[in-house]
Amino acid sequence: MYQEFFQLKMLPFSLTPNPNFFCQLKGHQEAFTTLQFCIHSGEGFIKIIGEVGSGKTLLCRKLLDSLDDTYVTAYIPNPDLTPVELRKAFARELGLDPVRWQDQHELLTAIYQHLITLHASGKKVVLLIDEAQALSDDSLETVRLLTNLETESTKLLQVVLFGQPELNKRLHDPSFRQLKQRITFSYILPLMSREDLDFYLHHRLSVAGYTQGNLFTKKARNLMYKASEGIPRIVNILSHKALLAAYGKGDKLIDHKLMRLAVQDTEIANIPNKQNMLVLGLGISMIVLILMLVIYLIGSIA
Template identity: 40%
Template sequence: MYESYYGLSGKPFQLRPDPHFFFGSKGHKRAMAYLEYGLSQGEGFIVVTGEVGAGKTTLVRNLFNHLPSEQIVAAHIVNTHLDPDDTLRMVVAGFGLPYEGASKTDLLTRLEQFLRICDQQNKRALLVIDEAQNLNPKTVEELRMLSNFQTDDKSLLQTFLLGQPEFRTTLHSPGMQQLRQRVIASYHLGPMDATETRAYVEHRLATVGWKGDPSFDDGAYAAIFAHTGGIPRKTNTLCDRLLLMGYLEELHNFTAQHVNEVIADIADEFKLPESGPGSADDADISANLGALQSLDQRALDNAQTERRVSAEILDERMMRLEKSIVSVLSILKKIVATPGGMPAAGTQATNHTTDQPE
């Protein structure tokens, strides 16, 4: 979309790891030196750690890009949430060997035969495990066991372990001593500094034919670094959106304000639905609370009414009882006062006339 607007031959800030865009920062050059040294040894494990998006996979692919393909046979595994047996199947499948329905013994036999054939053809078998921080200790131990395939003078399989910083915790746990003894090179890939981040942006643009359009002032580069912290993937995401905004608004020079606008847009896209006053969710919640309060009030009113009615009924009954008691007492008095124990003739039991004879 914006490529043709700015006269670029392709997307400079794609997220897919591409060795064509490899940028040799100080950290990446140092990591590359460790990888090359490790490969020259032809055995053991090479460990590269770094933050998410630091460029670990791009680093390894760039290394492969500089090696004769006829000398390296590589298997790349990125799904590491696996148990040891499934990991072995992934390794076998990664080298293009049949694995379906095979027992563990069959898988190991096929893999060993394949590795020996590679050796006879003067090829090196390389296993690359991405996202190594997800490996559980049993799976790591299974990978270590694969390094036991060897001839009298050399190992038949070499392994790269790429992971986030927490993989180093796994590596230094008590049960990993045998693996640590087989690590011949290890490097932690850190972020780029501000100067390298600027050079990185310009390098990727130049790779697709950038001739200075669009331009970035010093404030824009500072804002890019402040947001991304020198992490390549975050830099790619931000700059890709920045160029898209430039295309939509017909911009040819980016300032810190433009960068910050894009940062704000990206932040808004990842916000949770608003829950403040006036939001749809808040309206729903308020309506529900209002309904609950209304129900509670009705229930309270009903309960109060029932109590009031019950009290009124009880009061009425008490009044009737009191009247009955008064009447009974009056009759008893008359009975006691009349000779013979009976009321005088013509005297009503329920009235209050005197008990004197006429």
């Protein structure tokens, strides 16, 4: 809707984890470098922890995008699976048809043989599990047992878990001590600093094709940072809504008033001065309704 108005090649703040938008913030770049080092070094078990909306999935997609043909990757984005379903999902990612093996022991044997074949051909296999905090206790144990698949000298499978802080809390339980001992590298993904926010906005707008300088005023960015608390997903949501509001009003610059509209319209945003926000008048939702009505009326007249 506002893409042409701001002369953009694509939407800059889409929530879709597009690797092209990966921003080299200090924390994110450190995490990415750590992942690359660990995988290239053959480390068996790696864990990345981050708050909701901190950019874990984008980091995972960036890693997938960066690995060359030497690596065979298995990506499981929704691990709310039973142990049986998890093994089947892993088999499918490897190109196997789990329907051929009704017995789970036979399926595991088939996976093992396939991993040996891949290893013999010079391939390395990496299993990436997003939202790993959703794994059941039994499925977490299944992941640990999968890492037992090895030759006399080499691990046949590397595992990377991306999860929320709840995963760390669970792993502190003594019942998971064997799994915890397998994790050779762990990294906690930090939220953005105020300086990071400026770099982040500039990067995403540049990738989207924006060339007109600062789109957000300093006051708008300050408010955005307070409202988002440095969480990239909330930054994206607020930015998108502010752009929509600016488009609706015909403004080429987003000031703190437009940003307040975006914050007011976003339930998950932290509202610094809630009482003041409630008297701003039209919210983003009302602007959208008006835009839709105008578009409808123009279409009717045409």
